[in-house]
Amino acid sequence: xxxxxxxxxxxxxxxxxxxxxxxxxxxxxxxxxxxxxxxxxxxxxxxxxxxxxxxxxxxxxxxxxxxxxxxxxxxxxxxxxxx
Amino acid sequence: xxxxxxxxxxxxxxxxxxxxxxxxxxxxxxxxxxxxxxxxxxxxxxxxxxxxxxxxxxxxxxxxxxxxxxxxxxxxxxxxxxxxxxxxxxxxxxxxxxxxxxxxxxxxxxxxxxxxxxxxxxxxxxxxxxxxxxxxxxxxxxxxxxxxxxxxxxxxxxxxxxxxxxxxxxxxxxxxxxxxxxxxxxxxxxxxxxxxxxxx
Numbered sequence: 001x002x003x004x005x006x007x008x009x010x011x012x013x014x015x016x017x018x019x020x021x022x023x024x025x026x027x028x029x030x031x032x033x034x035x036x037x038x039x040x041x042x043x044x045x046x047x048x049x050x051x052x053x054x055x056x057x058x059x060x061x062x063x064x065x066x067x068x069x070x071x072x073x074x075x076x077x078x079x080x081x082x083x
Numbered sequence: 084x085x086x087x088x089x090x091x092x093x094x095x096x097x098x099x100x101x102x103x104x105x106x107x108x109x110x111x112x113x114x115x116x117x118x119x120x121x122x123x124x125x126x127x128x129x130x131x132x133x134x135x136x137x138x139x140x141x142x143x144x145x146x147x148x149x150x151x152x153x154x155x156x157x158x159x160x161x162x163x164x165x166x167x168x169x170x171x172x173x174x175x176x177x178x179x180x181x182x183x184x185x186x187x188x189x190x191x192x193x194x195x196x197x198x199x200x201x202x203x204x205x206x207x208x209x210x211x212x213x214x215x216x217x218x219x220x221x222x223x224x225x226x227x228x229x230x231x232x233x234x235x236x237x238x239x240x241x242x243x244x245x246x247x248x249x250x251x252x253x254x255x256x257x258x259x260x261x262x263x264x265x266x267x268x269x270x271x272x273x274x275x276x277x278x279x280x281x282x283x
Contacts, residue, residue: 011190014260041198042267048200049267052207052216053235061117065131069113070106072135073142078106 005032006039017047090154098145105142112155115237116162122232123166125221137162152246159247163229170225190261195271199278206277219269223262230255231262
């Protein structure tokens with residue numbers, strides 16, 4: 001990153017990607033991105049990073065672990081196996 | 084019934100010793116509690132232990148439940164405290180929780196400036212790529228990982244995350260941004276090599 005603006009705008013990029021940045025900040029970032037290829041890479045790969053994690057399958061709480069939880073809490077009579 | 088009303092009704096039944104209410108609470112909340120513990124600790128057995136401890140602690144201290152925060156947030160806060168106790172055991176070799184406090188507001192300048200967004204989608208979904216995503220997450224300092232897991236993986240709001248972690252909303256936003264930038268650097272090391280084998 002070379003321009004003074006790169007460093008200046010870096011702190012606002014997550015809010016920009018989440019749609020939470022103010023209109024003023026969005027305009028400033030977009031003006032800068034139009035002129036700065038390196039920052040475009042940072043923004044694109046930052047967005048891709050978040051998307052990749054969003055797309056990861058969620059770890060499952062397994063059926064045996066669920067049964068052990070009920071037993072540990074002395075609630076085994078309320079355990080209903082999932083079909 | 085609103086979420087708050089549901090939480091209040093469920094907590095009152097648990098307080099009154101209704102075991103079916105405890106079972107309902109487990110059914111609703113245990114998968115997310117387990118995921119938080121697993122993503123923070125990286126170990127299935129420990130995550131299961133934390134899940135058990137969390138519900139034991141919660142049912143014992145249901146009188147102190149602050150229903151305004153919501154049952155889910157309260158349970159996550161208990162779980163996070165249980166996670167922290169395990170992370171602070173000396174046998175773990177992770178970035179110190181204290182190290183981060185001194186650099187709380189520091190945003191590091193991006194080092195990786197190669198574009199790796201152009202790979203075929205299948206390349207991002209391989210077993211190896213998924214392992215890389217998990218490794219990068221595990222290498223984040225604990226405070227950054229907690230915010231990223233709660234905000235980006237579990238979808239909690241900034242305010243809920245701040246309540247669970249007992250930090251300000253400003254700290255949540257700063258840590259989330261730092262976490263994303265750090266993950267981007269880690270993933271760039273891996274994916275840039277596939278996109279630009281000579282340059283990275």
